[in-house]
Amino acid sequence: MAKQVPDTRNVGKDAMTPEGTVNRAALPAIFNPEDLNALEAALRLKDRVEGSTVHILTMGPQRAADIIRDAMFRGADGGYLLSGREFAGSDTLATSYALSCALKKIAPDVIFAGRQAIDGDTAQVGPQVAEKLGLPQVTYAEEIVEVKEKSLVIKRRLEHGTEVVECPIPAVVTVNASAAECRPRNAKRVMKYKFALAGSEIAAAPESPAAQRAAAKEYLQIVEWAAADVNPDPEQLGLTGSPTKVKKIENVVFAAKEAKKFTAADEDINSLMVELIASHTLG
């Protein structure tokens, strides 16, 4: 499971309006960083287990197909895009429900996800999906230590240490940023998969050479599902299926308060230190 997110870590000067609020259009959409760690964990498992495959599942608008292509460039075999207005306004629970419906259909042996997404930092979707599917979970995974026939031995990173657990599969594994970094895009794979398209991308321009190429070759087709394709209970989707509601949004405007200004000049730093010592701020 992966998510395309606005790059909230790089909120530069142009990303803030003069009023001090966020200018969303200025934020690029990226592969959620910890989902890349999760992809690497999945690819390493694939390397160890002959005949296994790695697919990306993401929910989002059509452009989220970008991260599926990106994953294919790095070693994934294909992907599923869950897209449609029925999913709009989902909180973490409704998102988890939609993803779990798709996963019931895909039925993978191991479901990897990043620990959390940088646009919400909630870390809820992994455990919530696991619960919906009735599967055990291993959170904060750092490394798969051993692959057994019906279980995985996994090292977890805790706040003040590590823990090694053995978990039967199928299972949900959420991967920490401290796990191995994702391998880079492979030039050959980029050549092979750059024309991979989701269903709606093909439908948008069916006569284009890219669309005709993708339509002719199965490995270039990203599976795209609308709500109806995953047999959900409509009551549990989108805004209706979200127990939490946003009551109010306040854009953060930094309160103007005049700071006393100093430069790097010696006399400035000297007078600041004198002032701080005199006021007993520094002992």
Add this chain to the structure above:
Amino acid sequence: MNNIFVYIEMEGGKVADVSLELLTKGRELATKLGVKLEAVVLGHKLADIATELAKYGADTVWTADDELFVPFRTLPHTAVLCGLIEQEKPQIALFGATPVGRDFAPRVSSALHSGLTADCTQLEIGDHKDPKTGKEYKDLLYQIRPAFGGNIIATIVNPDHRPQMATVREGVMRKEYAAKPGAGEVKPIDWKKFVKDTDLVVKIIDRQIEERKIDIKGASILVAGGYGMGSKENFKLVHELADVLGGEVGASRAAVDAGFTEHARQVGQTGVTVRPKLYIACGISGQIQHTAGMDQSSMVISINNDPEAPINKIADYAILGDVNEIIPKMIKYYKQNSK
């Protein structure tokens, strides 16, 4: 009925600070709503725990006391919490946003279809009118948190599902003995009827836990470095200044992500919340997810080469220029003047 639950997390046989902070907040909310504050503890050898929790205002202390619950495992904890919540029907359930709380609270909310707001920085009681249906709700839990990378503050409500669940990070709320201690009445949880064999499938093979060494929460002077320090090598200057001033070293998330220093030093929404006497922000731009963790410092000095950096807006003193030039000068002139 419909009381407030606070999940009490045990850390090496002791109650985690965040749980006591939640009891303090829970006491305030329970008093406002006129309901009981109920602590829920899963652990082993919990004999004297109720006395301590009562001091923080717990009226009831639910206990599941068995070695099965130590160390923490997701599935048995989830089963017990879900079972007890269905039995007691609390209106609010609060969890620490610790690795443990963030692991199993989402599962509980998923099983109960109740919704969960992560990393709240404020919790209040208030009314709500649904903008579409016009339906009015009294005394909901306002779950207030920064979102979208901290660029907005969202107030979340949970009108139709119970319990209203939220997690809160350690250090965000204050920890205080209640003005009037709670009764601390112990009620054993009949947990055996909730935990099934299938909840025991994950086995812990090995566990290496270090003592907490770094404590930036207790420091009265905190010198924090950000991505603007430039490199791990330059970050040593932050340590030098902290050593000279008798302070601790903190960091922004960007500095931690860049590998300049360890996560235990991270200040902010996804790190530690601090309230030192003096906070020196070195090369930290001051996005709200950082300032949320330090804006209650008594005094803030920012060192930044960007005059427009948001940190300058909350700083008492703003030094404009290159941190790598300024920090050595601060050390030099501090030593000169303090003698």
